[in-house]
Amino acid sequence: MRDGGVGSLEVSRTPPTLQLDAVQPTKLTAAPGALPAPTMVTEPKPGHTQAGKWNTKNLALRLGADLVSAASAAVMVAPIISIIDRSIMENASGRRPLVESLKSSFQTLLRTPHCVVFSKPFALIFALYGGTYLTANTLDTATSTARALPATHITSGTAKFAASSAANIGICIYKDQVFVRLFGPPGVTPRPVALPSYLLFAARDCLTIFASFNVPPLLGPVLSRHVGDEVQRYVSGQTMAQFAAPAAVQLASTPIHLWGLDVYNRPAVTSWRDRWAVVSKNWAVSTAARICRIVPAFGVGGVVNFKVRKGLMEKLA
Structure with a gap:
């Protein structure tokens, strides 16, 4: 305000400047009961949320790797296992001694391998172990996908035991009822397999599956810690566990297997002592044969399946 003349005052027309810079946003508080300020929500792009939670990279190729790994393992072990299974069945039924049966079948494999490869026993064994390995592999892939884990991830929990057992038992029961009819007691008309035999075969397979799929991932690291570096240059703890666990469990599973066969071969026997x-x-000769059988089945087959799958998954990760 300045002097505009005698007896008068002139008011300044310049508006005052508001000092908005002095107001700090962090110090502003909403009045009690006021509605919260609206929040802008951005719609996620399609697939964005799932991509953050699921590992779907190369999923189709990873499933293909599961199939190739399982088939590679199964085709390697099927000839030997079909021969050993036949010899155990024929020995238990009294058709032929185990050694004689093995000798005859291996001669056939060497002289005319196509007779073995294109036979029903070979096809059943291929389906049995190919299906079992494929189930275990796809479960690992499903777990790694749903939990956003690396493609090479391997599970060892209850889900794997249940899924692998279901696949193995289902196919193996069908395989066993075909084998006992093909290689049962001579001169006896094939008959349906009784429920007790099925239950005994299922118990046998549960033991084998547990020792083959669940024990090695747990036992392998323990062996690696206690085995010297010199030994592990040639064989890892995981590989040792993959061979040792399935073989050791045959001491318990073989008598269960033989009991199931005897129920089919001698249905009229009721005395437990006779059985x-x-x-x-x-027991002794059959255990030795089943160890020789299980080493390729879940030892060699398990290592082949593991290594082939790991190599393929590392390329797809």
Whole structure:
């Protein structure tokens, strides 16, 4: 305000400047009961949320790797296992001694391998172990996908045991009922397999599956810690566990297997002592044969499946 003349005052027309810079936003508080300020929500792009939670990279190719790994393992072990299974069945039924049956079948494999490869026993064994490995592999892939884990991830929990057992038992029961009819007691008309035999075969397979799929991932790191570096240059703890666990469990699973066979071969026998006499008589030789069988089945086959799948998954990760 300045002097405009005698007896008068002139008011300044310049508006005052508001000092908005002095107001700090962090110090502003909403009045009690005021509605919250609206929040702008941006719609996520299609697939954005799932991509953050799921590992779907090369999923189709990873499933293909599961199939190739399982088939590679199965085709390697099927000839040997089909021969050993036949010899155990023929020995238990009294058709032929185990050694004689093995000798005859291996001669056939060497002289006319196509007769073995294109036979029903080979196809059943290929389906059995190919299906079992494929189930275990796809479960690992499903887990790694749903939990956003690396493609090479391997599970060892209850889900894997349940899924692998279901696949193995389902196919193996069908395989066993075909084998006992093909290689049962001579001169006896093939008949349906009784429920007790099925239950015994299922118990046998549960033991084998647990020792083959669940024990090695747990036992392998333990062996690696206790085995010297010199040994692990040639064989890892995981590989040792993959061979040792399935072989060791045959000491318990073989008598269960023989009991199931005897129920089919001698349905009229009701005495447990009579059955145990036959089981104990064939226990040692059958255990040795089943260890020789299980080493390629879940030892060699397990290592081949593991290494082929790991190599393929590392390229797709």
